Amino acid sequence: MSRLPTLVLRWLLLSLVWWSLTDGDASGLVFGAAAGLLVAWISLVLFPPSLHVIRxxxxxxxxxxxxxxxxxxxxxxxxxxxxxxxxxxxxxxxxxxxxxxxxxxxxxxxxxxxxxxxxxxxxxxxxxxxxxxxxxxxxxxxxxxxxxxxxxxxxxxxxxxxxxx
Structure with a gap:
């Protein structure tokens, strides 16, 4: 899997976690999206995409x-x-x-x-x-x-x- 789709997938998953932790409160969505993108990028640097994918x-x-x-x-x-x-x-x-x-x-x-x-x-x-x-x-x-x-x-x-x- 290439880096961009991996980044997007991780960001979406982290955003979903943020949304669930905030009970869907819209006031924190911008911050949550930004924090999720930063964490997704850091995770991509630390754990690059692998050839081995969970079935x-x-x-x-x-x-x-x-x-x-x-x-x-x-x-x-x-x-x-x-x-x-x-x-x-x-x-x-x-x-x-x-x-x-x-x-x-x-x-x-x-x-x-x-x-x-x-x-x-x-x-x-x-x-x-x-x-x-x-x-x-x-x-x-x-x-x-x-x-x-x-x-x-x-x-x-x-x-x-x-x-x-």
Whole structure:
């Protein structure tokens, strides 16, 4: 997608958010439109258009995956942290990425950080480093499954490289 249509799309989405936050009050539309255009332009500089676009028909499945994983992980983390014995084994996990560079990797890192129990620490080259609440759990398998779900969202096939650790 070229820069101008991306700028217009982002500006329209930000304007829609502004309009909804102001309950459609017309007195703030000029300011909201100007602020939206500025933020859209800054987002274009920081996050240029990508060759990888989210497939809309894959989005509901990804949202369902994310919400269900978030709920289950939040229950697990709460159970652990409320337990008097605090059954956690924190540590770091390094894994090789098989997603293409750019937006797919960025979304994977942010998705993993939003799921309770993992936090993306670094995303450098073909590797990601995660801080994990409990390394005795199948964190690597969860990482791989999340990577597959992100790949499906973008309609890309993760390559078959061995994941390091």
């Amino acid at each position: 809309l028909r894959a989005l509901p499945g990804f949202v369902l995956f994310f919400l269900s994983r978030s709920l289950l992980a939040a229950i697990d983390v709460s159970r652990r942290l409320l337990s008097p014995s605090l059954p956690v084994t924190p540590g770091y996990l390094r894994a090789e990425l098989s997603l293409p560079e750019g937006v797919p990797r960025w979304l994977l890192a942010n998705t993993l950080s939003l799921l309770p129990g993992t936090l993306s620490v670094t995303l450098q080259g073909d590797e990601i480093e995660l801080h994990c609440l409990d390394l005795t759990q199948p964190v690597r398998q969860d990482f791989e499954y999340t990577q597959v779900r992100v790949a499906a969202l973008f309609g890309v096939t993760p390559d078959q490289r061995e994941v390091g650790g």
